[in-house]
Amino acid sequence: MSYTTLVPTRVLAEHLQEATWRLFDCRHELTQPGLGAAQYAEGHIPGAVHAHMDRDLAAPPNGANGRHPLPSPEAFAAWLGRQGLRPTDQVVAYDASGGTAAARLWWMLRWVGHEAVAVLDGGFTAWRKEGRPVTASVPRVAPTRYPGKPRADAEVDAARIVAHLGHADMMIIDARSAERYRGEKEPIDPVAGRIPGSRNRFCGLNLAPDGRFKDAATLRSEFDALLDGLAPGAVVHSCGSGVAACHNLLAMEVAGLSGSRLYPGSWSEWIADPARPREQD
Numbered sequence: 001m002s003y004t005t006l007v008p009t010r011v012l013a014e015h016l017q018e019a020t021w022r023l024f025d026c027r028h029e030l031t032q033p034g035l036g037a038a039q040y041a042e043g044h045i046p047g048a049v050h051a052h053m054d055r056d057l058a059a060p061p062n063g064a065n066g067r068h069p070l071p072s073p074e075a076f077a078a079w080l081g082r083q084g085l086r087p088t089d090q091v092v093a094y095d096a097s098g099g100t101a102a103a104r105l106w107w108m109l110r111w112v113g114h115e116a117v118a119v120l121d122g123g124f125t126a127w128r129k130e131g132r133p134v135t136a137s138v139p140r141v142a143p144t145r146y147p148g149k150p151r152a153d154a155e156v157d158a159a160r161i162v163a164h165l166g167h168a169d170m171m172i173i174d175a176r177s178a179e180r181y182r183g184e185k186e187p188i189d190p191v192a193g194r195i196p197g198s199r200n201r202f203c204g205l206n207l208a209p210d211g212r213f214k215d216a217a218t219l220r221s222e223f224d225a226l227l228d229g230l231a232p233g234a235v236v237h238s239c240g241s242g243v244a245a246c247h248n249l250l251a252m253e254v255a256g257l258s259g260s261r262l263y264p265g266s267w268s269e270w271i272a273d274p275a276r277p278r279e280q281d
Contacts, residue, residue: 003118023048066269077148084141094120112148183280
């Protein structure tokens with residue numbers, strides 16, 4: 001059996017010694033880019049390798065491509081190969097921030113054709129709370145040649161969004177907080193507001209009070225109300241830089257609403273071109 005959305009902590013514990021189960025520690029703090037690596041060095045789930053958001057899961061920004069632009073598929077596949085990943089491996093990604101950073105790796109692996117990837121439900125926080133093993137030992141991995149090939153239907157670019165603004169065949173769901181979506185405050189990007197016509201679904205709403213994802217039926221009901229009859233394939237997820245948006249995409253998959261897509265550049269790329277329209281309350 002492979003896991004393609006979420007994996008419980010107890011299930012990971014049962015498979016922890018299996019070589020075909022590969023773990024990626026995605027802990028990241030936006031305001032402290034080096035913190036995730038420091039936390040990994042201090043202690044992580046045994047067998048996990050570290051995935052740095054800025055260095056491994058993004059390409060360098062150039063001022064026009066957003067804060068966390070996607071690396072090329074070739075560069076990402078080469079990095080996966082350096083981590084010793086094989087196409088048949090079961091990947092488990094985790095973080096300590098409700099799954100937002102881990103969901104980015106989850107989406108990227110699906111983007112290059114790796115389906116057996118799941119986010120650890122509850123993340124490192126739940127793992128530690130349950131008293132499960134932690135180590136500072138860094139695993140040795142044998143490099144591979146990972147044959148990743150991007151799916152053309154996984155993402156959309158700014159030009160496609162511009163072409164469909166105001167059309168009923170595309171809904172943009174913005175994963176940022178309600179205050180940022182409304183344009184009341186913008187602590188990260190230089191311009192406040194949102195892509196015109198987008199709807200808000202703060203990614204934190206996908207979680208229950210214990211930090212795990214809500215059950216599939218609850219998520220289905222909440223997203224059905226937001227979509228109002230629109231097919232999942234018409235949904236494009238956005239946020240500040242293409243990270244938190246993956247959390248909503250994952251939640252829709254958990255809910256059985258498959259086929260939505262990501263706008264990787266998101267708001268930070270959108271505002272780089274002043275010709276692109278903006279709105280705020």
